[in-house]
Amino acid sequence: MAQVRFTSWLRTLVPDEAIEAEGATVGDALAHVFATRPQVRGYVLDDRGALRKHVCVFADGARLPREAAMAHPIRHDSMLYVMQALSGG
Amino acid sequence: MPADILLLATRKGLLTLHRANGGWRVADTAFPGVPVTSVLHDVRDGAIYAGLKHGHFGAKMHRSDDGGRAWREIAMPAFPPGAAGAPSLFQVWTLVAGGEAGELWAGAIPAGLFRSGNRGESWDFVSALWDVPARARWLGGGYDDAGIHSISPDPRDHRRVVVSISCGGVWETDDAGASWIQRGAGLFAAYAPPESANDPAIQDPHRVARCAAAPDTMWMQHHNGIFRSTDAGATWTQLELPGDDFGFAVAAHPGDPATAWFVPAIKDELRIPRDGALAVTRTRDGGRTFETLRDGLPQRDAYDLVYRHGLDVDATGTRLAMGSTTGALWTSDDAGERWTLVNAHLPPIYAVQLI
Numbered sequence: 001m002a003q004v005r006f007t008s009w010l011r012t013l014v015p016d017e018a019i020e021a022e023g024a025t026v027g028d029a030l031a032h033v034f035a036t037r038p039q040v041r042g043y044v045l046d047d048r049g050a051l052r053k054h055v056c057v058f059a060d061g062a063r064l065p066r067e068a069a070m071a072h073p074i075r076h077d078s079m080l081y082v083m084q085a086l087s088g089g
Numbered sequence: 090m091p092a093d094i095l096l097l098a099t100r101k102g103l104l105t106l107h108r109a110n111g112g113w114r115v116a117d118t119a120f121p122g123v124p125v126t127s128v129l130h131d132v133r134d135g136a137i138y139a140g141l142k143h144g145h146f147g148a149k150m151h152r153s154d155d156g157g158r159a160w161r162e163i164a165m166p167a168f169p170p171g172a173a174g175a176p177s178l179f180q181v182w183t184l185v186a187g188g189e190a191g192e193l194w195a196g197a198i199p200a201g202l203f204r205s206g207n208r209g210e211s212w213d214f215v216s217a218l219w220d221v222p223a224r225a226r227w228l229g230g231g232y233d234d235a236g237i238h239s240i241s242p243d244p245r246d247h248r249r250v251v252v253s254i255s256c257g258g259v260w261e262t263d264d265a266g267a268s269w270i271q272r273g274a275g276l277f278a279a280y281a282p283p284e285s286a287n288d289p290a291i292q293d294p295h296r297v298a299r300c301a302a303a304p305d306t307m308w309m310q311h312h313n314g315i316f317r318s319t320d321a322g323a324t325w326t327q328l329e330l331p332g333d334d335f336g337f338a339v340a341a342h343p344g345d346p347a348t349a350w351f352v353p354a355i356k357d358e359l360r361i362p363r364d365g366a367l368a369v370t371r372t373r374d375g376g377r378t379f380e381t382l383r384d385g386l387p388q389r390d391a392y393d394l395v396y397r398h399g400l401d402v403d404a405t406g407t408r409l410a411m412g413s414t415t416g417a418l419w420t421s422d423d424a425g426e427r428w429t430l431v432n433a434h435l436p437p438i439y440a441v442q443l444i
Contacts, residue, residue: 042165085145
């Protein structure tokens with residue numbers, strides 16, 4: 001199964017270690033995570049179900065373009081990172 | 090009894106201050122590091138609501154039922170997929186207690202109005218206001234989108250609610266949100282082209298406050314002046330001030346419809362105190378004359394700006410609190426005659442509430 005890790009900014013909602021997730025795409029894998037951790041969904045996706053503007057996903061070392069991230073195909077052993085942009089003060 | 094608890098919605102969390110031995114101390118910080126854009130203490134049941142803006146991770150809503158010690162994330166208002174444009178909600182700008190048990194109103198950026206009948210466990214989108222044709226002329230004031238910052242239920246009839254929008258003017262419902270009428274006759278926008286200046290749908294009321302004991306009296310800090318209404322927001326009269334009449338905040342005396350407080354700044358392009366000297370302006374005669382109150386406030390090198398929800402008066406009408414974007418907090422125990430600096434090193438302050 002693919003592995004999903006989340007930014008430390010979300011540590012109150014998800015653990016530090018990788019979470020196993022099934023799915024053929026990034027969107028499927030995230031949906032799998034949200035199924036057991038529904039409180040995380042609203043922090044990663046906005047109220048329209050789109051990836052939040054300042055959240056980005058890395059798959060197997062490559063940063064995915066935001067618009068295409070959810071549909072990006074993954075392998076059974078892919079490693080996903082859900083990160084955030086760094087800005088502000 | 091004057092209020093002895095003070096809630097501060099700041100750039101870095103929700104601060105609760107307690108008054109003891111004549112001074113105020115920060116007793117608790119909830120959501121450390123997270124911007125808190127709105128706060129409400131509901132006097133009916135003691136619940137405290139906090140609207141958070143996690144930046145990258147969106148806006149969220151929390152409620153405490155034990156005075157701010159424990160918090161639970163509750164439902165977040167959201168534009169339904171069927172709403173025209175169906176935008177993503179940027180932030181909750183104001184939270185107000187309604188008239189029915191458990192009733193809350195939330196005003197947002199973009200300018201959606203939401204109502205809860207169950208203490209925020211779920212929210213209904215008030216589509217009738219979003220669907221007014223005049224919304225096509227609303228525009229953002231300081232943010233990308235127009236927003237609702239003032240919601241004022243009439244204490245005599247809670248189905249009558251006045252809502253103020255930057256920049257979308259003043260709107261009133263008399264059926265709890267099912268239908269809306271544009272109000273705001275007498276307002277004008279000096280910043281707009283002359284042919285549009287009187288358009289009620291482009292007005293920028295920065296903040297509107299109502300006298301609790303005389304609900305027909307409302308005060309407005311508008312983008313280009315200070316206005317007063319004595320017919321519950323239907324018509325407005327501009328008031329003449331001796332100095333600056335730009336600002337964001339207004340506090341209405343809860344018992345005296347002739348008294349209100351404002352925090353002036355140099356208009357528009359600067360938004361800083363004139364000559365670096367912070368002041369509060371007060372009228373006690375319905376706006377015929379204004380006093381400039383400076384005792385205890387910095388009179389040189391001050392850049393403090395007080396935002397829309399950054400000034401509050403308690404139920405006695407004597408104790409006030411004022412927080413600035415510079416992170417300074419003052420209180421007054423004598424209706425603004427003298428001010429005491431509580432702390433000059435807080436995060437930028439978005440909203441204050443005395444409880």
